[in-house]
Structures are given as C-alpha cells and as structure tokens.
Amino acid sequence: MIDTPTQDDQAATTVAAQFPPEPAATPIAASPRTRANRRRAVLAGARLAIVVVLLVTWQLLVNAKVVDPFFWGEPTGVWADLYDWVTVGTSQGSLGDQILVTLEEAVLGFVIGSILGVVCGIALGRVRLLSELFAPFLKAANSIPRIILGSIFTVAFGFGIQSKVILAVVLVFFGVFFNAFQGAREVDRNLVANARLLGASRWQVTRDVVLPSAFTWILASLHISFGFALIGALVGEILGANQGLGLLIRSSQNNFDMDGVLAGMVLVAVIALTAEGLISLLERRLLRWRPPQTHGGAAVE
Amino acid sequence: MAAIELRNVTKKFATADGGTYTAIEDLSLTVEEGQFCAVVGPTGCGKSTTLTLVSGLEQPSRGEALVHGEPVRGIDTSTGFVFQQDAVFPWRSVVDNVAAGPLYRGHSRSEALKLAREWLRRVGLSGFEDRYPHQLSGGMRKRVALAQSLINQPRILLMDEPFSALDVQTRSIMSTELLHLWDQTKPAVVFVTHDLEEAIALADKVVVITAGPGTVKAEFEIDLPRPRVVQEIRFDPRFTRLYEQIWEALRAEVAEAYARTTRLAEVAS
Numbered sequence: 001m002i003d004t005p006t007q008d009d010q011a012a013t014t015v016a017a018q019f020p021p022e023p024a025a026t027p028i029a030a031s032p033r034t035r036a037n038r039r040r041a042v043l044a045g046a047r048l049a050i051v052v053v054l055l056v057t058w059q060l061l062v063n064a065k066v067v068d069p070f071f072w073g074e075p076t077g078v079w080a081d082l083y084d085w086v087t088v089g090t091s092q093g094s095l096g097d098q099i100l101v102t103l104e105e106a107v108l109g110f111v112i113g114s115i116l117g118v119v120c121g122i123a124l125g126r127v128r129l130l131s132e133l134f135a136p137f138l139k140a141a142n143s144i145p146r147i148i149l150g151s152i153f154t155v156a157f158g159f160g161i162q163s164k165v166i167l168a169v170v171l172v173f174f175g176v177f178f179n180a181f182q183g184a185r186e187v188d189r190n191l192v193a194n195a196r197l198l199g200a201s202r203w204q205v206t207r208d209v210v211l212p213s214a215f216t217w218i219l220a221s222l223h224i225s226f227g228f229a230l231i232g233a234l235v236g237e238i239l240g241a242n243q244g245l246g247l248l249i250r251s252s253q254n255n256f257d258m259d260g261v262l263a264g265m266v267l268v269a270v271i272a273l274t275a276e277g278l279i280s281l282l283e284r285r286l287l288r289w290r291p292p293q294t295h296g297g298a299a300v301e
Numbered sequence: 302m303a304a305i306e307l308r309n310v311t312k313k314f315a316t317a318d319g320g321t322y323t324a325i326e327d328l329s330l331t332v333e334e335g336q337f338c339a340v341v342g343p344t345g346c347g348k349s350t351t352l353t354l355v356s357g358l359e360q361p362s363r364g365e366a367l368v369h370g371e372p373v374r375g376i377d378t379s380t381g382f383v384f385q386q387d388a389v390f391p392w393r394s395v396v397d398n399v400a401a402g403p404l405y406r407g408h409s410r411s412e413a414l415k416l417a418r419e420w421l422r423r424v425g426l427s428g429f430e431d432r433y434p435h436q437l438s439g440g441m442r443k444r445v446a447l448a449q450s451l452i453n454q455p456r457i458l459l460m461d462e463p464f465s466a467l468d469v470q471t472r473s474i475m476s477t478e479l480l481h482l483w484d485q486t487k488p489a490v491v492f493v494t495h496d497l498e499e500a501i502a503l504a505d506k507v508v509v510i511t512a513g514p515g516t517v518k519a520e521f522e523i524d525l526p527r528p529r530v531v532q533e534i535r536f537d538p539r540f541t542r543l544y545e546q547i548w549e550a551l552r553a554e555v556a557e558a559y560a561r562t563t564r565l566a567e568v569a570s
Contacts, residue, residue, distance in 0.1 A: 193358055194388035198453065199378040199405035208401075212392040289392040291435040 077259030102233050102245040109168020110229035117176025125184025142174045154240040168232030172225045179221035183214025219283045226275045302370045304489030305332040310364030312350050324350040326514035335487040339500035342510030343558030348493040352459045356380050381455030383463040389434050389445050396430035402453040420448040440471040458488040476531040501543050502531045509550045512558040519550045
C-alpha cells in the first residue's frame with residue numbers, strides 16, 4: 001500500500017516512454033483529473049495503511065504481553081466476536097435484529113427531534129414574542145446534562161423502544177433548534193422585503209425565504225445530530241432494554257468481554273458513517289443552489 | 302392626481318446609543334403618472350429612505366406619503382422595488398424567481414411560469430430559465446430582478462441604485478434596456494442614484510437632495526428627446542448644459558457630505 005506512489009510514477013514513465021514525439025508533454029503528462037484521481041488513490045492507500053499499522057501494533061503489543069487483552073481487548077478477539085455474531089447470532093437473537101432495533105430508535109429520534117427543532121426554531125426566530133417568552137427556558141433546558149433524563153424515561157416508558165426514541169429526540173432537538181433559530185434570525189432583510197413587496201404573505205415569507213435560507217444552518221446541525229440520536233438510543237439501551245446494540249455492549253461488559261464491547265463499537269461506527277454519508281448526499285441535493293466552492297469538500301479531499 | 306406624493310416627510314431612526322438620527326427632514330416630492338424621476342444626492346443623504354417610505358417598508362415620523370392620492374399604509378404590492386444589492390432568491394432558479402410575484406398574487410403555477418418565460422424573453426434571458434442566480438453575471442442577475450419586478454406590472458417602480466454594482470459598460474447598456482422596458486408599461490419611477498450622468502440620461506426630472514438630513518434642494522426638468530440611447534446621449538450639447546447646471550446645485554452638497562466624513566475620520570483617528 002505504501003509503495004503505491006512509486007508504482008504510479010513508474011506507470012507514468014512507461015506511458016510517457018510510449019509517446020516519444022511529445023517530449024514537452026512529459027512533465028505535465030497527467031491531466032488535472034488523472035492527477036486528482038491518483039492523489040485520491042494514494043490518500044486512500046495511506047489511510048488504510050494507518051489502520052493496518054495501528055491494528056497490527058495493538059495485536060503485537062497484546063502478544064508481547066505489554067497490553068492486557070482482558071481490559072483492552074485485541075483485534076483478533078474483536079474480529080472473532082463479529083464473525084460469531086454474524087454467523088451464529090448474538091445471545092439476544094440475530095445480529096440484524098439488534099442493529100435494526102437500534103437503527104429504528106435512532107432514526108425515529110433523529111427525524112422527530114429534527115422536525116421539532118426546525119419548527120420550534122423557525123417559529124421562535126420569526127415571532128419575537130415567542131422567543132422573548134421561551135428563550136430563558138430553552139437556555140436553561142439546554143444547560144442540563146440531558147443524558148440523565150434517560151434514567152427517568154427508562155423508568156417511565158419501560159424497556160421498549162419508546163424510552164430510547166424520546167431520549168434521542170431530547171438530545172437531537174436542541175442542536176437543531178438553536179441552529180434553526182439562528183438561521184431564521186440571520187435571514188437577509190432585503191430578501192424578506194423583496195418577497196413582501198412581491199406580494200408574499202407572512203407564511204409565504206417563512207416558507208419561501210426564511211426556511212430555505214435557514215437550511216444552510218439546519219443542515220450543518222444535522223451532521224452532529226444523527227450522532228446524538230445514536231448516543232440517545234445506545235444509552236437508553238444500556239440503561240435498560242430487551243434488544244439492541246446498546247444491550248449487546250452492556251451484556252458484553254457484564255461478561256468482562258471487552259472484545260464484545262469493541263465489536264459493538266465498530267458496528268455503531270459503521271452505522272454512524274453510513275448516516276453521515278446519507279446526510280451529506282441530502283445536503284448536496286438541498287443546497288444545489290449554492291455556488292460549489294462554499295460547500296464542496298474538494299479543498300480537503 | 303400625482304402617482305407619488307411626499308408631503309413634508311421627516312424620518313427619524315433610533316440609533317444604537319439611544320439617540321435619534323434624522324435621515325430626511327421636511328422633504329416634499331411629487332412624481333406624476335408615467336414620469337421618470339431620478340433622485341441624486343451625496344452619500345448618506347437619505348435617498349434610500351425616501352424609497353422605503355413610498356414602498357411602505359417604513360412609515361414617516363412626520364408628514365405624509367401618498368400613492369395615487371391614498372396614504373401609504375403598510376407594504377403596497379402594486380409597487381415594484383429593485384434593490385441595490387442582489388435580492389433575487391438564490392435558492393430559486395431564474396424562472397422561479399420571476400414567477401414569484403404572479404404566484405403570490407394567486408395565479409396558477411403554469412400561468413405564472415408562462416408569464417415568467419415571456420418576461421425573461423423581454424429582458425433577454427431566454428435559455429437561462431433553469432440556472433441558479435449564482436451561475437449568472439451581475440448584469441444578468443439585475444435583469445432577473447427587473448423581470449421579477451416588472452412582471453407584476455407595477456404602477457410605481459422604485460429603484461435604489463440598481464446598477465451601482467455593475468461595471469461602467471454593462472451599466473449603460475442596462476440603462477438603455479431599462480428605458481426600453483419602462484416605455485412598454487410606463488410606470489411612475491423613482492430612481493435613486495449618486496451618479497448625475499446616469500440620472501440625466503434616464504430621467505424626465507432630476508431632484509437634488511441636500512447632504513443629510515435630506516431635503517429637496519432643487520428640481521430640474523430634463524427635456525432631452527426620447528427614445529434615448531444612454532451610451533451616446535452624453536455627447537448631446539444639451540446634456541452637457543444640463544449637467545453643468547445640476548452639478549452647480551449638487552457640488553456644495555457633495556463637498557459638505559465629504560467634509561463630514563473626513564471630519565469623522567479625523568475624530569476617529
């Protein structure tokens with residue numbers, strides 16, 4: 001993996017050698033696109049190499065008895081647990097069911113929390129009286145460590161999916177709310193004036209000007225929010241549940257099976273990354289109207 | 302009956318430090334039906350404030366703003382407004398931007414789109430219907446703004462330094478096109494600018510406003526023949542005469558406004 005660039009360089013030289021009549025072209029033989037592709041391949045290779053080096057080091061340290069796998073687990077053990085869960089199933093039933101339950105809780109919490117956050121944020125951003133009335137309460141509510149509410153929800157709503165969804169909603173709501181509120185406040189006054197002069201009612205201004213303009217802010221918050229929804233679902237499951245990845249992690253902990261805990265973590269990470277990708281897709285679609293350089297990740301990639 | 306009448310209007314704003322700032326004071330102005338009136342004055346003389354009073358975006362602190370003999374109460378949707386900065390909706394395609402007015406006025410979507418395409422043709426933007434504003438040049442965005450406003454066939458058209466962000470060439474081309482479009486529906490126009498040349502080239506009447514708080518210093522009838530070609534009209538000897546005459550009135554105000562800003566700069570430094 002590490003020697004990918006050398007191989008590529010060799011390939012470039014070979015190609016150049018096949019077309020001797022154009023010696024001037026050699027230094028800039030690769031078009032910007034090919035160069036970008038090659039760069040991307042090299043980066044991907046380097047990243048993979050980092051992961052491999054970390055995992056191998058970890059395993060070697062365990063084998064050399066420097067790191068105790070009882071406390072810290074080991075890559076082969078994590079892999080064995082994952083393989084076991086996929087092929088045989090978990091102690092709570094099939095792995096797919098556990099993932100689906102957690103996913104359902106997180107997605108429901110995310111969707112409900114986001115919608116509530118957007119509606120309340122825009123409403124308070126648009127109606128001054130509402131914001132004057134409720135702002136102190138929301139600030140106070142935002143300052144409590146809301147994760148503690150999970151204990152109450154578990155007792156009040158039981159071991160089912162409900163208590164997890166509510167915890168996820170509470171965690172998601174505030175991030176989205178404050179962004180939507182700020183977004184609604186920062187709307188270009190000229191755009192609002194223009195819409196009103198064109199004949200838009202107050203509601204039409206909200207729908208056609210405030211909402212799309214606040215969407216830049218809202219979408220930024222959604223990236224973080226799905227993470228919060230997942231935390232809500234997992235913590236809810238750890239506090240008390242019949243099913244789910246959180247329970248799987250919890251029972252692994254109870255059995256002093258750190259490999260199991262880490263395997264659960266890997267699964268959660270995969271879910272989170274997939275969701276992140278989907279949200280980025282949604283973002284690109286909804287913010288199509290924006291000039292590309294302001295939301296493209298091209299500079300980093 | 303005059304299309305627009307401002308009777309001794311004064312507009313004061315509250316400032317951040319608790320005081321009041323008088324933008325315009327005791328300003329009277331009449332624009333007849335179908336008349337093109339240009340308002341010139343130095344920076345910060347309250348030219349734009351005048352427009353917000355006519356459009357109903359702001360209420361006068363004293364005096365009265367009348368449109369077609371009726372006092373202005375709240376935003377009047379029979380008034381078109383073209384802003385200095387871009388005020389087209391960046392998240393809407395060009396055709397959807399232009400169709401906004403008819404849609405808000407209760408036309409069906411297909412009707413509104415048909416009308417919008419027609420107006421885009423008139424401002425020379427056929428073929429750009431599905432672009433987003435950021436994909437257009439500054440001049441093209443101004444045309445979208447013009448079409449967006451004119452599609453509603455306003456009886457009053459207010460323009461707040463609409464071409465000030467454009468380069469000089471684009472600007473005079475746009476000015477000629479504006480006159481052409483204006484000629485089709487003949488709304489009463491108030492065109493605010495700090496560019497005297499632009500004002501004379503476009504208007505039937507040029508009003509000079511004093512350095513703030515703004516009030517009318519002098520009015521000049523512009524009797525240059527129409528149709529006019531803005532790019533060439535400045536070579537007309539009558540244009541030069543008018544320019545000298547109006548500049549005489551404007552010069553003192555510009556000097557005064559400039560002296561104030563430099564004094565402020567000295568105090569600040």
